[in-house]
Amino acid sequence: MANYLNDNEDLLYYFDKGIDWNPLIEVTERGFTDEDGPADTKEALEIYRDIAEMVGKFCADEIAPRAEAIDRKGVHLGDDGEAVMCDELGEIFSQIKDLDLHWMTIPRELGGMNAPLLLYFINSEIMARADVSVMAHHGFHGGMAMAMLVFSIREGSTTFENNRIVETRFRKQLEEIASGEAWGCMDITEPDAGSDMARLRAVGEQDEDGNWFVTGQKIFITSGHGKYHFVIARTEKNADENDPFAGLGGLSFFLVPTYEEDEHGKRTRIVTLDRVEEKLGHHGSCTAALSFDRAPAQLIGKRGEGFKYMLTLMNNARVGVGFECVGLCEAAYRLAKAYAEERPSMGKTIDRHEMIADYLEEMQTDVQGLRALAMRAGWEEEMAQKLELLVEKGSSNEDDKVAARRRIKKHKARSRRVTPLLKYLGAEKAVEMSRRCVQIHGGNGYMQEYGAEKLLRDAMVMPIYEGTSQIQALMAMKDTLMGVMKAPQEFAKKAAQARWRARTSRDPLERRVAKINVTSSQAVQHLLRRTATDKVKSLSGKPVSSWADSFLKQWDPKRDFSYAMLHAERLTQILADEAIAEVLLDQAKAHPERREVLERWLDRAEARDRGLLDQILNTGEGLLRRLARKNGEDVDAATPAAAE
Numbered sequence: 057m058a059n060y061l062n063d064n065e066d067l068l069y070y071f072d073k074g075i076d077w078n079p080l081i082e083v084t085e086r087g088f089t090d091e092d093g094p095a096d097t098k099e100a101l102e103i104y105r106d107i108a109e110m111v112g113k114f115c116a117d118e119i120a121p122r123a124e125a126i127d128r129k130g131v132h133l134g135d136d137g138e139a140v141m142c143d144e145l146g147e148i149f150s151q152i153k154d155l156d157l158h159w160m161t162i163p164r165e166l167g168g169m170n171a172p173l174l175l176y177f178i179n180s181e182i183m184a185r186a187d188v189s190v191m192a193h194h195g196f197h198g199g200m201a202m203a204m205l206v207f208s209i210r211e212g213s214t215t216f217e218n219n220r221i222v223e224t225r226f227r228k229q230l231e232e233i234a235s236g237e238a239w240g241c242m243d244i245t246e247p248d249a250g251s252d253m254a255r256l257r258a259v260g261e262q263d264e265d266g267n268w269f270v271t272g273q274k275i276f277i278t279s280g281h282g283k284y285h286f287v288i289a290r291t292e293k294n295a296d297e298n299d300p301f302a303g304l305g306g307l308s309f310f311l312v313p314t315y316e317e318d319e320h321g322k323r324t325r326i327v328t329l330d331r332v333e334e335k336l337g338h339h340g341s342c343t344a345a346l347s348f349d350r351a352p353a354q355l356i357g358k359r360g361e362g363f364k365y366m367l368t369l370m371n372n373a374r375v376g377v378g379f380e381c382v383g384l385c386e387a388a389y390r391l392a393k394a395y396a397e398e399r400p401s402m403g404k405t406i407d408r409h410e411m412i413a414d415y416l417e418e419m420q421t422d423v424q425g426l427r428a429l430a431m432r433a434g435w436e437e438e439m440a441q442k443l444e445l446l447v448e449k450g451s452s453n454e455d456d457k458v459a460a461r462r463r464i465k466k467h468k469a470r471s472r473r474v475t476p477l478l479k480y481l482g483a484e485k486a487v488e489m490s491r492r493c494v495q496i497h498g499g500n501g502y503m504q505e506y507g508a509e510k511l512l513r514d515a516m517v518m519p520i521y522e523g524t525s526q527i528q529a530l531m532a533m534k535d536t537l538m539g540v541m542k543a544p545q546e547f548a549k550k551a552a553q554a555r556w557r558a559r560t561s562r563d564p565l566e567r568r569v570a571k572i573n574v575t576s577s578q579a580v581q582h583l584l585r586r587t588a589t590d591k592v593k594s595l596s597g598k599p600v601s602s603w604a605d606s607f608l609k610q611w612d613p614k615r616d617f618s619y620a621m622l623h624a625e626r627l628t629q630i631l632a633d634e635a636i637a638e639v640l641l642d643q644a645k646a647h648p649e650r651r652e653v654l655e656r657w658l659d660r661a662e663a664r665d666r667g668l669l670d671q672i673l674n675t676g677e678g679l680l681r682r683l684a685r686k687n688g689e690d691v692d693a694a695t696p697a698a699a700e
Contacts, residue, residue, distance in 0.1 A: 058120075060182045061112030064386070066424050066653075067178070070431055071105055073647050075174070080435060083442045084172045086219050092164055104175050107160070111179045114155065119148055119186035126187060127510050130339035131281075133332040137325060139281035139342045148190060153236030158197040162205070162234050165220050166227070173202070173372070173441075177379045177434045181427075184383025185390075188514045189340030191383065193239075195376055196279040200240030201233040203286065203369055204311070209445050210365075211357045226311070229284055240284035242369050243274040243312075243346065251527050253288075253304060253363070260289035260308050260353065269350040270312055273330075278521070280344025281329060285312045286369065287353065288362045307362035310353035314346065327351050337513030368441075371471070373522045374479040375437055378430045381482030381518050385426060388486075388493040388511050389419040395497050395506070406496070415492055421656045422485050425636040430482070432639050433474045440467035472535060477632040480528035480625075483518035490515040525625070532631055533624035534617065537584055551577040565644060565651060568658045569637045575665045576634045579627055579672050583620040590616060622676045626668045633661040 061067060081100045085093055094100040122144040129142035141149075152158065161176050162168025176198065183191040204226040208214040213225035224230070232238045249255035258272025270289050274280075292306030314327035333343040357365055393416055396407035406412045447460045490511040494501035501508040519525040540547040554573035561567045620627070640654040 057113065058116035059109065059112040060115045060120075060185055061108050066427060067181070069647075069650075070178070070427075071101070071108070074428075074643060075431060075435065077101055080172055080174060080439060083439065083446065084170065086446070089219060090164055090170075093170060103169075104171060107169070107171065107175065108178060108182070110155065111157070112182050114151070115182050115186040118151060119183065119190050122148060123187040123190075124507065124510070126189065126340040127337075128339070131332055131342040133329065137329055138323065139329065139332050139344065141342075142340075145190070145193075145340050149193075149236065152194060152197075157194070158201065158234045158236050160198055161202045162198070162230070163221055166205075166224070167231065168234060173438045174431070174434045177376060177430070180376055181379040181383040181386070181430070184380040185387045186383075187340060188380055188384050189338040191380055192338060192341040193279050195380075196241050196282060197233055197236065197239045199372065199376070200242075200282075200284065200286070201230045203372075204230045204233075204240070204284075206368065206441070206445070207309075207356050207365060209448065229311070229313075233284065238283040239279060240286065241277055241279045241282045242286040242288075242366075242373075243277050243280070244288055244366065245276045246273060247275055251524060253307070253366075256288065256290055256307060258287065258289040258348065260291040260310055260355070260359075261350075262291075268310060268353045268355050270310055270348045270353045271350050273345065273347050275345040276333070276521075277344050277346060279342055280346055281332070281342045283313055283315060285314055285327070285346075286310070286356075286365075287312045287348070288366050289353075291359045291362075304363045305360055307366075308359045309356040309362040309365040311356060312348065312351050312353045314351070336516055337510070338517055370523065371437060371475060374475050374528075375430070375433050377518065377522045378426070378433060378475075378478035378482040381486040381515075382423065382426050382430050384486045384511060384515055384518070385419070385423045385482075385489045388489040388508075388515075389416070389423055391506075391508060391511065392416065392419065392493040392496040395500075395508075412496060415496060417656065418660060419489050419492065421653070421660060422489065424653050425640065425657050426478070426482050426485060428639045428643065429474060429478050429632070429636050432635075433471060433478045436467050436471040437475065440464055440471055443467065473532075474635050476523075476528040476531045476535075477628065477635050479523060480525050480532065480628050481632040483525055483528075486515040486518045487512070529624040529628040530621060532628045533583075533620055536580060536627070536631065537587065537617070537620060540580060540584060547577070547580070551581075565654055565658065566641060568662065569641045569654075572630075572634050572637050572658075572661060572665055575669050576630050579623075579630055579669050582673055583623060583627065586619045587617060590619060618680060619676065622680065623672045626672050630665050630668050633665050637661060 077100075078097050081094075081097045082088075085100060088095060094103060125144045126142060129144065131139050131141050131145070134140040156169070157179075159168040160171045160179070161173050162170070164170040180191055180195060183194060205214070205221075205224055208225040211225075215222045215224075229238075229240075233240055244253070244256075246256055246258060249257065258270060258274065261269050261271070263269070270287055272289060274287070277285075287310045288307050289310060290306050291308040312327065314325070314329075316324045316326065318324075328347040328349075330345040330347055333345070335343055393407065396412055396416060397405055399406045401409070407416060443460050443464045447457050447464065490508070494508045494512055497506055497508045500506045504510070523531075551574070554570045554577060557570035558567050558574055561570060637654070637657060640650065640657055643650040644654045
């Protein structure tokens with residue numbers, strides 16, 4: 057029988073060798089203090105492997121055969137104002153409920169399996185390989201239940217005894233979601249506010265009795281037909297309409313139930329489901345628009361903390377989308393490979409033609425590189441979050457807390473570095489690889505019966521939802537440049553070390569990885585020099601006494617980083633190649649069989665990154681001058697390097 061775990065040698069590598077399970081399981085099992093839990097890491101891993109094998113078989117046997125019907129029938133808005141899933145979706149989620157998969161990450165004392173979030177992500181990849189729309193909807197069950205628990209712990213409304221949860225604020229809702237009776241979702245986007253969250257206009261209001269209500273419209277809400285919605289809404293007025301970031305401090309976070317049901321299952325709507333969108337792909341995932349009219353709401357945390365709570369959801373969601381993209385890429389690679397191995401042309405199957413063989417090897421290499429980055433991102437993010445929760449609610453030993461906080465800082469920094477790279481590259485590769493799958497199929501790829509065109513349609517949303525590719529690139533660029541500005545000596549030290557390793561390392565693969573490090577540092581240095589030059593030019597006409605404060609503190613992201621913003625995607629591609637090369641090098645040092653994967657990755661990345669660096673160094677001036685003229689700016693001031 058088919059099994060989407062056991063047929064994947066690269067994925068099995070992470071279970072057996074590629075993940076540092078010990079610290080993750082230790083923090084998840086809270087020191088193996090639970091009598092009902094595993095006794096050690098070995099036993100825990102056996103349980104996780106059993107779960108993943110069960111999911112692998114379920115996805116291959118039950119989801120994949122229904123994917124075509126789900127794509128054809130989808131979800132629609134019924135006459136009663138409720139979303140209606142096709143029978144195939146209903147059957148799958150009934151089976152998922154019976155398998156208790158929604159309970160996977162919930163702590164054992166609340167009735168869950170207490171599995172790591174990383175296992176949940178691995179299962180998400182497996183499920184996405186079968187059908188991304190099923191995976192997306194499934195993610196809004198257990199994921200939202202776990203979010204309720206995390207939010208409750210952070211705001212202090214969860215109580216502990218002997219390191220175990222006794223009670224938590226949203227227990228009823230959590231159990232309802234984890235049991236499969238309901239699900240949750242997050243509501244951010246509005247008709248006039250997508251990536252620009254400072255423009256959000258949904259309002260949270262409090263009456264004289266302290267009750268909260270939310271009013272406004274939200275659109276493009278994935279699984280928006282769910283019962284429990286995390287809604288971000290404005291509770292404070294924007295102090296400065298000209299400040300693009302001032303509005304973020306006025307946002308608060310709410311849990312809003314959108315309907316009620318009586319004992320007979322009769323539903324009464326609190327929030328109106330305006331429409332179910334008709335989309336290019338992801339037809340099994342309901343994308344909804346909703347209207348809130350003084351809907352009763354529960355404030356999470358404190359007023360004005362909405363952006364902070366939203367980031368927790370978004371970080372996990374972006375890692376989840378990264379794994380979803382890996383699953384789709386795996387599906388595209390396997391479908392293309394299977395077709396090429398059977399399609400004869402000019403005396404041999406097309407997989408033995410040089411160009412097609414090159415395509416397939418690049419697809420295989422990209423999947424393995426993306427998976428390596430996804431595993432690193434998921435591991436770092438989970439370690440940071442779980443250690444943080446333990447510090448807040450666990451040991452009172454101050455020395456332990458200090459040590460844990462140092463670890464948390466490192467994990468957060470690494471997660472912050474790789475998460476936007478994963479979301480960016482995973483989304484872009486999902487589109488690229490699914491399109492290549494269509495091309496390898498030729499005319500058949502354009503026909504619905506072969507399934508290749510479905511993968512391309514499903515992939516097209518990846519660079520858009522949960523933060524566009526361009527937003528990810530801007531985040532990666534800003535964090536990288538600001539990090540260097542805050543610690544220039546550390547950057548210079550690492551750049552020098554990379555140059556030294558590129559010349560002297562005994563390992564030829566380590567020398568090649570170091571050369572990518574050098575390419576990355578050259579790109580960053582150039583963007584920093586250009587940014588600094590622009591900033592100095594902008595000080596012309598200002599009193600000399602104000603220069604220091606302006607240069608060190610007063611940075612306008614829209615103005616001062618214009619050249620870096622132009623090249624943000626190119627820099628992000630280099631940074632992603634660098635991060636993947638580093639992860640694969642770590643693997644190759646520990647497990648020699650991984651050297652071949654790293655070598656294939658470097659064969660592609662080295663030339664690619666040299667080309668990207670050349671574009672960063674030598675293009676963009678003309679465009680910036682033309683943009684400056686359109687904006688009515690002084691061309692010399694806008695592009696001071698143009699005369700160099």
